[in-house]
Amino acid sequence: MILLKNGYVYSPEKIGVKDILLAGNKIVAIEDKIDLEGLDVEVLDCSQKNILPGFIDSHVHIMGGGGEGSFKTRTPEIQLSDITTAGVTTVVGCIGTDGTTRSMKALLAKAYALEEEGISTYVYTGSYEVPVKTLMDSIRDDIILIEKVIGVGEIALSDHRSSVPSLEELCKLTADASVAGMLSGKAGIVNIHLGDSKEEFDLLHQVTEVSDLSLDNFLPTHVNRNKSLFLEGISYAKAGGHIDFTTSTTDYFLEQGEVSSPKALRIALEENVAIDRITFTSDGQGSLPEFDENNRLVGLTIGKLSSLYDSVRQAVQVEGLPLELAIKVITENPAHKLNLKSKGRVRKDYDADIVIVDQKTLEINHVIAKGRLMVKDKEVLVKGTFE
Known part of the structure; x- marks a missing residue:
């Protein structure tokens, strides 16, 4: 058991100074005062600290990505401490451009490995490619019968690396994912990679025009990659869609017109x-490639999970948003979109995924995943098997 004393709780809405008792992998009590004197319980003094829900990162290349510049540019697998020191307690793994040397078997194995090491993991089936390369016979089989598979993706649209799926193909795979979600009680969403091409959201709108599917069946990401796509994304969200901003970036991307995630959040709310x-x-552990006007690779860096909460901090400290609002985009909102019913909030009977930050600096001090103290006083207590 772990007892958190005197911390200011964001659930993510503010609920004030509370004591929180964690037992096993669950939150079992949230009260003004909890006294367990004489019992075998670890006590963390959270005075002058904020207690937040564990962060959810629903787009991570957990077994590596990249490869746009040949084999030597394939990015490495992620390590456990890269995840926990970023305050992330739940990840969703995906495959990007390379659906040949990166397989669903390897992705699922890496997800199980990270789960054994101490965090919660899920995966999407497929990659940029259409038709989708699944683990079993079909999208439906993967989502219904494999516990960790919660949707499809990341399917690439509006990008020179896309397999250019037809409207009919996108309708079919989205319908399969949706029905599988209904039958399994999962999200059944399609994670969409949006590139810089002029088509932008066009194909997603067309799907809703020719079928009974809705924009809510999709989770489009990289919506802040350029100003035009970002502005279209605002209209898309107002029409009932969901938009995801990528936090990993470079000075080059920003100079080329990418809208930073903190700024994008502020503008969207305005x-x-x-x-x-x-x-x-x-987009952690994925490649951040730079291409010239002929789509030739000219530069490459790697996405970092640490950018996720750093962007939330900037939204608060630079863009002036309240913490209880900004923190929703990496806690409650992804939990709701992914249908993760016991995550995303600090609430009794929810999973014991907690991040504790300094009230003044908002720096991460402690991280608890599934009731286990992973990071204490910024020191990694639990490392991955090969760290």
Whole structure:
């Protein structure tokens, strides 16, 4: 058991100074005062600290990504401490451009490994490619019969690396994911990679025009990658869609017109986009490639999970948003979109995924995943098997 004393709790809404008792992997009590003197319980003094829900990153290349510049540019697998020191307690793994040397078997194995090491993991089936390469015979089989598979993706649209799926193909795979979600009680969403091409959201709108599917069946990401796509994303969200801003970036991307995630969040809210329609993801361990006008690779860096909460901090400290609002984009909002019923909030009977930060600096001090103290006083207590 772990007892958190005298911390200011954001659930993510503010609920004030509370004591919180964690037992096993659950939150079992949230009260003004909890006294367990004489019992075998670890006590953390959270005075002058904020207690937040564990962060959810729903777009992470957990087994590596990249490869756009040949084999030597394939990025490495992520390590456990890269995740926990970023305050992330739940990740969703995906495959990007390379659906050949990166397989669903390897992705699922890496997800199980991270789960054994101490965090919660899920995956999407497929990659940029259409038709989708699944683990079993079909999208439906993967989502219904494999516990960790919660949707499809990341399917690439509006990008020179896309397999250019037809409207019919996108309708079919989205319908399969949706029905599988209904039958399994999962999200059944399609994670969409949006590139810089002029088509932008066009194909997603067309799906809703020719079928009974809705914009809510999709989770489009990289919406802040350029100003035009970002502005279209605002209209898309107002029409009932969900938009995801990528937090990993470079000076080059920003100079080329990418809208930083903190700024994108502020502007979207000022344009009256509902906060529950917005999420942040890191694109962690994926490649951040730079291409010239002929689509030749000229530069490459790696996405970082640490950018996820750093962007939330900047939204508060630079863009002036309240913490209880900004923190929703990496806690409650992704939990709701992904149908993760016991995550995303500090609430009794929810999973014991907690991040404790300094009230003044908002720096991460402690991280608890599934009731286990992973990071204490900024020191990693639990490392991955090969760290």
